[in-house]
Amino acid sequence: MPKVTIDEKVVDVPEGTNLIEAARLGGIEVPHYCYHPKLSVAGNCRMCLVEIEKQPKLQIACNTKVAEGMVVKTQNPRVEKARRSVLEFILINHPIDCPICDQAGECKLQEYYMKHDLAVSRFPIEEKVHKDKAVDLGPWVMLDMERCILCTRCVRFCQEVAEVNELCVSERGDHSTLTTFPGAKLENPYSANVVEICPVGALTNKDFRFKCRVWFLKRTESVCPGCSMGCNINIDQNEGEIHRLTPRVNEEVNEHWMCDEGRLTYKPVNQKNRLRFAKMGEKDLHPDEVLRAVREMMTGVDPNLVCGIGSAQFTNEDNYALASFLKELGSSHLFYHRFEPAHPSVDDYLIKADKNPNTKGVSTLGFKEIGGDRRFKFFFVLGALPEEALNRIALEQQKKVILFNPWDEETVHYADTLLPVGTFAETEGTFTNCQGRVQRIRAAFPPPGEGRPVWQWLTHLTRLFEKPAPNYTTAPALFLSMANQIAAFRGLDYEKIGNQGMLLKG
Amino acid sequence: MEFTPENKKKIEEILKRYPEGKVGRQAALLPVLRLAQEQFGYLSEEAMLTVAQVLDLSPASIYGVATFYTLFNKKPVGKYHLQVCANLSCCMEGAEKVVKHLEEKLGIVPGETTADNRFTLSEVECLAACGTGPVIQVNENYHEKIKTPEDVDRLLEKLR
Numbered sequence: 308m309p310k311v312t313i314d315e316k317v318v319d320v321p322e323g324t325n326l327i328e329a330a331r332l333g334g335i336e337v338p339h340y341c342y343h344p345k346l347s348v349a350g351n352c353r354m355c356l357v358e359i360e361k362q363p364k365l366q367i368a369c370n371t372k373v374a375e376g377m378v379v380k381t382q383n384p385r386v387e388k389a390r391r392s393v394l395e396f397i398l399i400n401h402p403i404d405c406p407i408c409d410q411a412g413e414c415k416l417q418e419y420y421m422k423h424d425l426a427v428s429r430f431p432i433e434e435k436v437h438k439d440k441a442v443d444l445g446p447w448v449m450l451d452m453e454r455c456i457l458c459t460r461c462v463r464f465c466q467e468v469a470e471v472n473e474l475c476v477s478e479r480g481d482h483s484t485l486t487t488f489p490g491a492k493l494e495n496p497y498s499a500n501v502v503e504i505c506p507v508g509a510l511t512n513k514d515f516r517f518k519c520r521v522w523f524l525k526r527t528e529s530v531c532p533g534c535s536m537g538c539n540i541n542i543d544q545n546e547g548e549i550h551r552l553t554p555r556v557n558e559e560v561n562e563h564w565m566c567d568e569g570r571l572t573y574k575p576v577n578q579k580n581r582l583r584f585a586k587m588g589e590k591d592l593h594p595d596e597v598l599r600a601v602r603e604m605m606t607g608v609d610p611n612l613v614c615g616i617g618s619a620q621f622t623n624e625d626n627y628a629l630a631s632f633l634k635e636l637g638s639s640h641l642f643y644h645r646f647e648p649a650h651p652s653v654d655d656y657l658i659k660a661d662k663n664p665n666t667k668g669v670s671t672l673g674f675k676e677i678g679g680d681r682r683f684k685f686f687f688v689l690g691a692l693p694e695e696a697l698n699r700i701a702l703e704q705q706k707k708v709i710l711f712n713p714w715d716e717e718t719v720h721y722a723d724t725l726l727p728v729g730t731f732a733e734t735e736g737t738f739t740n741c742q743g744r745v746q747r748i749r750a751a752f753p754p755p756g757e758g759r760p761v762w763q764w765l766t767h768l769t770r771l772f773e774k775p776a777p778n779y780t781t782a783p784a785l786f787l788s789m790a791n792q793i794a795a796f797r798g799l800d801y802e803k804i805g806n807q808g809m810l811l812k813g
Numbered sequence: 814m815e816f817t818p819e820n821k822k823k824i825e826e827i828l829k830r831y832p833e834g835k836v837g838r839q840a841a842l843l844p845v846l847r848l849a850q851e852q853f854g855y856l857s858e859e860a861m862l863t864v865a866q867v868l869d870l871s872p873a874s875i876y877g878v879a880t881f882y883t884l885f886n887k888k889p890v891g892k893y894h895l896q897v898c899a900n901l902s903c904c905m906e907g908a909e910k911v912v913k914h915l916e917e918k919l920g921i922v923p924g925e926t927t928a929d930n931r932f933t934l935s936e937v938e939c940l941a942a943c944g945t946g947p948v949i950q951v952n953e954n955y956h957e958k959i960k961t962p963e964d965v966d967r968l969l970e971k972l973r
Binding site for chain 2: 465466471472473474475476477478479486487488489490491
C-alpha cells in the first residue's frame, strides 16, 4: 500500500485511492463540490486544488491517485489563495438569497465561504447574471438555476446510479443551464437523491421546501419501513413532526441512496388519526382499566383458542414479546400478516416487492403465515390487518380481538380492544431486512397520548396474569433475552448491531 | 421524422468507426447530429428525439450536446446563415463593430432571421481562424478579415 504524506501526516492507503479519500483517511478534509465518492470524477469545480511536491502546478485532489512517497500540502498559503479564488469565481453570479433558501444551514457554499474565504464580494450585485428561480423538474425536485454551480453531481447520479440520463447541462458559458429534455421530467424512482447530493441550494425537495429551517431539525438514525430492503435513513423532525427522511450511508444495504417512495413513509406518523388512548368499543379507557378488562376476559380461556398474530410491519422485539406472552398463556399458535399492496413497485436495486420491513425477522421468530386454521376465538394482533385475513382463520366464530395499533382507523371495527402503540419513528427496536441483516430503529420522539411499545403493554398484562414473562424494562434487555432464546440471533446485541446492522446467523 | 435510407446507411458506417456499446454510440453523436441537420435543416426537438432513438441515447444527453455547439441550429435558418465569431481574437480585430453593422443593415439581432428568410445572424464561438479575424462563416464557407462596414457591405452585396 502506498505511503503518502499529507500535511506532514504519513498515511498508508490502498492503491488507486484519490487524494480526497486519502486525506479523509488521515483526518483531513479537502473542500470539494463536484466530487462524490459514489460518482465518476468530473473535476470541474476546482475547489479541491492541492500542492504536490515536485509538481509545478496545483492539482485537483479528486482526480489525482496516490503514489508511493507523494508529499501533499492541503493548507499552505498557495493552496489557500487558490481556494479563495475558485470560491470567488463560483460565487460571482450567486444570488445571495440565503434567507429564503432551504439549503441555508447545510450549504457547502456557506460552509466553505465561512471557512476559506470571508472576503467582501468585488462583484456588484446588480451586474449578476440572472437565471430561472423555480423550475419544476419533476414530482420531487425544484431547481433554482441561479444557485446552481454546475458541478453536475445530479447529472452523473442520473446517468450512473439511476441509469436514466434524465438531466443534462444545456448551452455553455454563463448560459449553461441544468435541465431535462424540453417537456420531459426528472421522474426516476430515485430522483430525490439529487437533492441531498446537490452541495448548494439549487435542487430542493418539493416535499420539504419552506417547511422548516434545517437548524431546527433533530436527527435520529433509523431504517426505512417502506420495504424489506431496510434502507438506512435519518428521521429529521422538529417538535414531534417529521419533516423529511434522508438516506444514511450503509455500504452493505443502500450505499448513499433511498427511493422516492420510501421518503413518503413518514406521512402516516404525522397523520391526525393517531390512536391516543386505549379503547374498548367506543370508550376511551385508562390503560390499567383496559388491561384489567383483558385479564378478566381471558380468565379460564382454553389456551388452544388463543392465537397471536404478529406483523412484518413491527419490530423483532414487539413480535418476540407477543410470542413470549402467548407462551406463558400456554398457546403456541403464532401467525403473522404482511401488508400486501395491490401493485407493488419493484426493481433490481433498492425497491423490493415485499413492502414489509421485517418479514424475515417475524418468520425467523417462528411465526407462520396466516393459513386456514379456524379454531381460534381470542386474537392478540399487531397492527391493523384486513378483516379477510382474520376471517380466514375464524370465519363463523364470535371473535375477541385485542389489537395493538398506531392509528384509529375505520377499518379496525372488528377489534374489541384497541391499544395505542408507536410507529417506526417512535419505537426502539430492530428490523431484519431481506438480506438477514438485523438493523436498529430508534425512537425520534415518544408516541402520542398513552401510546407505548407492544412489549411494554404485554409486560404490564403479564404482571396481571402473575406470569414471569415477558418482563422487560428496556428494548435492549428484551433483545438480549431474544438472543438467548432464538438461535439465529445468538451473540448479537444493540452495541454490536450499532448503526450499520449485523447479519443473522446461518 | 426519420432519416433517409442513405443517411441510415451513413449512420451505420459512422458507428463502425467507434467501439461497440454506449461509448461508441456517444462518440458517433456529433457526426450523426451533423447528418440530422443536413437532412432536416435544423435540429428541432423532434429531430433530436429521432437521433436519440437511432443511437439509443437519452434525449437529455443529446439536448446537452446539441445546445453546447453553435454549429448546430436549434431554429430554422435563412438562406444565408451569417455566423460571426465573437471570441477574443476576432473581437480585438473589430468583430463587435461588424455585428453592430450587420444588425443595422439587416434590421435583426443575433439569433434572428430577416423577414424575407434570406439572412440569419448568429454570434458563434471560435472558428479557429484567429490569424485572419474577424471571421464570418456563411453557411459552410469562411469569409476572413471582414473588418470595416465596407467589407460587410461588399459581402452582403455578393449574397444578394
